[in-house]
Amino acid sequence: MRASDADRDQVADRLREALAEGRITAEEHAERIDAVYRAKTYADLDPLLADLPSEQAPRPRVRLHKDEAPLGPPAPQSPNLVAIFSGVTRRGRWLVEPTTNVSCVFGGVDLDFRQAVLSQGEVTVNVSCLFGGIEITVPPGVRVTSSAAMVFGGADLPDDVIDPDAPLIRLTGMVIFGGLSVHRREIGEKRSRHDRHLERHRRHLERMEEHHERMLERHTDMHRRRDERRERLRELRAERRRHR
Structure with a gap:
């Protein structure tokens, strides 16, 4: 018998x-x-369900109720996370919608996918971050790709x-x-306090170095424009002398 969309969704x-x-x-x-x-x-x-515990049901419906259900489905949560001058953390067992929107302004967001349940094989995390940081933790066996644009910021992704x-x-x-950082760790694995301190220090140095380079470029550009104006004034004075 033909299966319906509802049957496929239950599976x-x-x-x-x-x-x-x-x-x-x-x-x-x-x-x-x-x-x-x-x-x-x-x-x-x-x-697809033959090797999983389930209660057999008469056709034509496909029943998927287990005899025992120690863990229910993860509770739906908002796909929109906002951190403004604050921090937001999402970890544990949570349902990842097809698209999760993350916005942070002078704040930080921590997403832990190690016990999360993906609603489909490919999900999207759309980030909008201004003067903030986003840290993402994924388990081994999950791919991460990024097409996020970085403006005076940086992204740190693990080797794929x-x-x-x-x-x-x-x-x-x-x-x-701001910064976008992705780590791949086993469930229960944590970074040591020393490693977190070193990473924060490294990021701070990188941002200071980037700021110094931008200031140097602006200073150089300012001197270049000043020299161009002076040269232009000399040319104008010389031209006036020739017309006298």
């Missing part, structure tokens, strides 16, 4: 729960999600050497006078 929800519970890997989740939305019949959907078919977090938007 996708069950696979997201299985990923959050650690029953399947991120790579398996991405492969099965692709197969779900290609499926046309119940026969195409059944193998994992499976190109792995779940993808795409970073877009703009960072002005």
Whole structure:
């Protein structure tokens, strides 16, 4: 029998729960999600849940209720995070919408995806940051790409050497006078206080160096324009003398 969109969505929800519970890997989740939305019949959907605990239901409906559910689906949260002269943190088990919008002005945002549940195989984090910083932590097995524009700012991304078919977090938007940093860590792994201190110190030095270079460029440009004006005045005086 032909499967409906609602049936495919139920299977996708069950696979997201299985990923959050650690029953399947991120790579398996991405492969099965692709197969779900290609499926046309119940026969195409059944193998995707065959090795996962579920309560069999009579056809034509596909039932996905587990006998035991120690963890329910993550509660929906706002896809918009705003930090103005403050800080915002999102971590633990949370549902990542297809697009998450992050805005910070003189503030900081910390996003931890290590226990998050992605709503689909590719999600987007759109950032708008002015004089602030955004720190993102992802688990091994998740790709991160960035097309965010940096204006007097910088981005620090880990080397992308994992499976190109792995779940993808795409970073877009703009960072002005700020920083965007991405770290890949196992669940439970934390940076030491010494490492955090060194990283903050390194970022501070980098920003000071960038500021010094900009000031030097402005100073050089100011002297160049001053010399051009002086040369122009000399040419005008010389021309007037010739006409006398």
